[in-house]
Amino acid sequence: MGTGENLEWEQRRRVEVETPPAKPFYEVVKSTVKETLFPDDPFRRLKRQPLRRKLVMGLQYFVPILEWAPRYSLRSFRSDFVAGITIASLAVPQGISYAGLANLPPVIGLYSSFVPPLVYAVLGSSRDMAIGTVAVPSLLLAAMLGKEVNPKLNPNLYLHLVLTATFFAGLFQASLGIFRLGMIVDYLSHATILGFMGGAATVVCLQQLKGILGLVHFTHATDFFSVLRSILTQFHQWRWESGVLGCCFLFFLLLTKYFSKKKAAFFWINAMAPLTSVILGSVLVYFTHAEKHGVQVIGELKKGINPASASELAFGSPYIGTAIKAGVITGVIALAEGIAVGRSFAMFKNYHIDGNKEMIAFGIMNIAGSCTSCYLTTAPFSRTAVNFNAGCKTAVSNIVMAVTVMMTLLFLTPLFYYTPLVVLSSIIISAMLGVIDYQAAIHLWKLDKFDFLVCISAYIGVVFGSIEIGLVVAVALSMLRVLLFVARPKTMILGNVLNSGTYRSVDQYPKAATVPGILIIHIGAPIYFANAGYLRERIFRWIDEEEEKIDNMSGTELQYVVLDLSAVGNVDTSGISMLDEVKKELDLRNLKLVLANPGGEMMKKLEKSMLMESIGKEWIYLTVAEAVNTCNYILHTCKPPKAAATVATTTTATTEIAAAAYDNV
């Protein structure tokens, strides 16, 4: 600890390594379950409250509107009203566009912006999320269900399947929340989502070439080559009128986006651009009768609000398996996007979002949606960002949006008759180009190569394979990383940093000096069955290398192996056996095993397994420095114990010496 050796021994006030007090079994189970499923301790605030207050707070916990509605002010409503109208102007064209992406009638997209936002406003705890349909899950639903049922030949069955999938997505989302399994979403890493979303956005853009070029027939496959083939082989069907119109609107939309990024005041231009495009496009078609010259239009939209659809859920269908699968996958993806969006914006305003509770809100919202002719909704990033920038204060902006969409459904649907499809394609492309975040990918490359690999694999998988392949590849790679990390933990040789009594990795601190005759190995992870074998091999490779080095340089013979267990938070039975084997083999090689800083779990298991006795409690130290000091003391005051005859006596001898050193100093 100090600097000179004398000083060290004087200062030395050795503290025994302690075993934490034993806890009753049921308490251990209780705390483990709590830490695993309730890490955020959601009911913390309810403690030490009278029962009545507890009930009220519990109800407020599950239905957040009860908490904030009483405090709601007119001033907040003014902000929410503006934000609500703004996101409605986005919701109508986006709703119609994304419904097309899911091969659904356009009106379903409008329905989906009416009921779900209302449900979320009651149950959700985010103040910024704007609820609506999203591009990637829409496309994914179309890709997965389209394989089973052709949406053109059998539109009713297809619609019922989509609603059923939405129901199961909601059910799955709510169950994840109820059973506190939100951590499943954590396993979709940022890199996975980045690559997957980028790939899906690319695919969505490619698909929009159908609309831009005015093609009638198009491939149902989503991969790059199929789409390219479909476009190039239909060269003679390209409609220039449609193409020119599409490019103009796309240019307009991208321009407004560019300006809004340049100057915050231009934000409104960007927010209103999609609705402006739709109005401009419709007016243009109406006056030029372009619908007769190859520009496809939406056509008639059914008037009236959402019809009930609970009876149309196809539970008895032979395709129920596919519907469940599609629901679960799209549900998780929608959840991942929604939760990530909610958390980011909550951080801006410094409030907290409970992931598991949000999942329940999302789930109920989608179950309610599936019973009222809505398909899968979540909180899309773009719409939430617009909501945030427009100055929303609470979820009331969602209610305003829903009411606006309701008005549109009741009175304005005929106005969309002449809206050209090509404008919708431009809106989708313009939104999707923002999702392809190549700068984030470059950032990943700089920061963490493996994350970049995961990201780019997901991207390539989605673009050149299929959306599902991309997802599977990315999740598998992420999992592989976790498993590999556990299977191949880091081990490091430690040296003394500038005589400071601090021992650190000689790789990181090249000036750190190793101690002659003592090898200090730091183990960088809990010792589990998955890495016990590897660690044994690695420890002995370090020892072999050290002995070889000593042989070449004829230095002090190696006599002590100090294992620094600071980072070994836990150990299982395989880990204990491994340590036992290491101890036995070190005995055979006439080396002494010393442990430094074993944690609580390690101490418990060392004691229970009797390994503690075989190592000797006097060879277990609180710090590496203490361990090294004792070894050094024996090395320099006694003859090297290797000269002694047999292993057994040597071990006893050094143990006694160690004990003596400990008592005397």
Place this chain on the structure above:
Amino acid sequence: MGTGENLEWEQRRRVEVETPPAKPFYEVVKSTVKETLFPDDPFRRLKRQPLRRKLVMGLQYFVPILEWAPRYSLRSFRSDFVAGITIASLAVPQGISYAGLANLPPVIGLYSSFVPPLVYAVLGSSRDMAIGTVAVPSLLLAAMLGKEVNPKLNPNLYLHLVLTATFFAGLFQASLGIFRLGMIVDYLSHATILGFMGGAATVVCLQQLKGILGLVHFTHATDFFSVLRSILTQFHQWRWESGVLGCCFLFFLLLTKYFSKKKAAFFWINAMAPLTSVILGSVLVYFTHAEKHGVQVIGELKKGINPASASELAFGSPYIGTAIKAGVITGVIALAEGIAVGRSFAMFKNYHIDGNKEMIAFGIMNIAGSCTSCYLTTAPFSRTAVNFNAGCKTAVSNIVMAVTVMMTLLFLTPLFYYTPLVVLSSIIISAMLGVIDYQAAIHLWKLDKFDFLVCISAYIGVVFGSIEIGLVVAVALSMLRVLLFVARPKTMILGNVLNSGTYRSVDQYPKAATVPGILIIHIGAPIYFANAGYLRERIFRWIDEEEEKIDNMSGTELQYVVLDLSAVGNVDTSGISMLDEVKKELDLRNLKLVLANPGGEMMKKLEKSMLMESIGKEWIYLTVAEAVNTCNYILHTCKPPKAAATVATTTTATTEIAAAAYDNV
């Protein structure tokens, strides 16, 4: 570090936390691949050798017999001969018994003790393993393939499928070794194997009741209830002659085992007991003509050594999928048993076994076996233990056994005509009772409850479900543990242990004193996407709890949060974002983030991500003690910075103070 505060500041010679020198990308990849796939560095010895020597040593590496055969002595042969004869006396009855378990003709079991041991003797590096068929994979093959093809109605097709499965088992084993994927076997934890083997042994014992009770018809299911029903419903078919004979032999076998455990000198009695039983049983039947009174006998065995069977591998069969699946699963299980057995005995004699190389040897052995009418073989524990105890020196004992079995096949098969099946059942039961290691399960319960859960789940799954269910349950639970461990790493609050400058968990060291105004949190694992969200929640929960405690006791206000990163070996982009979020939220709460002992990877990524600048390099310390000392110094010499007006200025102010403190002291 020291004791008094003055002493501390005098002694203080701060070492900067260093970032390890950057390495070229390809070198990082190279070292990662090497560490992942070649952790034991098998070609280490070949370095710095002339080319010719390299070639010889390389060849010796892959064909170990070339290495030890030249040094082989007559003295070793004497030991190996005795051991070989001993294990042959075990191999013959066991081979016949286990073939019955796999629903194969008895002679296949003898074939399997001839070719594979010869192949292993050439390629294997263990000196103690005795090669042969094993009970659990035999039963598993029967269960999996029996579902597709009835072994009684279609014995030829069934045999071909078994051989094909053996071929694929070998292919899979060899590929695992060639591609250095031995770690897959590491993922079958000790607890998994213990429970699985125990369950399988129970199932095997239950199945033997068929032989003991002399039943002709029996269920193909392996679960407890099916077997029980099959036995009880056939109460009137029970043959008492068979039962009495079985019980007598079982008693004899268990008695010899008991005595051999009591006294090492009785080892030979135990080793010879199975053969003795077979001889006694056959003689008894021959003289009493018991085969006419309900005691089933083996009957005619084909004379002659293994016929070639390469042309019989059913690659074109419609059941090829099942054969591949059965091969892969049984191959992995056989491998896990073999490698574990090999490693344990290698440790006794202090030599090293290369897992990946052994896998190649096992794989080639089984491929060769499948072409010579042998089914799946590995190194059974019982036979290897007998080999070891009989004093084997090298793999020559396997050759002796193979030759003895060959002699049996050529000349002695007629002698087995009268061997009663009930004796074989007794031999199996007696061997299997040793596999049910309930004491090890109790040990697991004492040492690690989760391991016990894995073990008992595997056991229950196998006994009451099916062998595959048990395996899937156990592997899934083991994986879950790994994933949970990564998802929910330990965090601990540290305190000063007896003014020693050493900071340790207050749970483990109840006397460790926390420092007023400073919260020291130890993070127990690398920060990855899978735990970033959890750690953020957990860190803020610690802070909230600390602030609540301070509010209740009106102590010093919390001002510093020190994160001890000693155990954080690595971090990915999600982890860096998490730290960034923590930093931002702490700024909002007017708390200062201090890092202690970040590792090399962490430092690299902190630098690259610019997070280093936002935290401030002066707030990153080599040890917790240094970090706490600086914070304490500022706390006690300056006014609390919380009084300052805005976050930004406060941060700057404390940063400057810290820098000043650092410069002055």
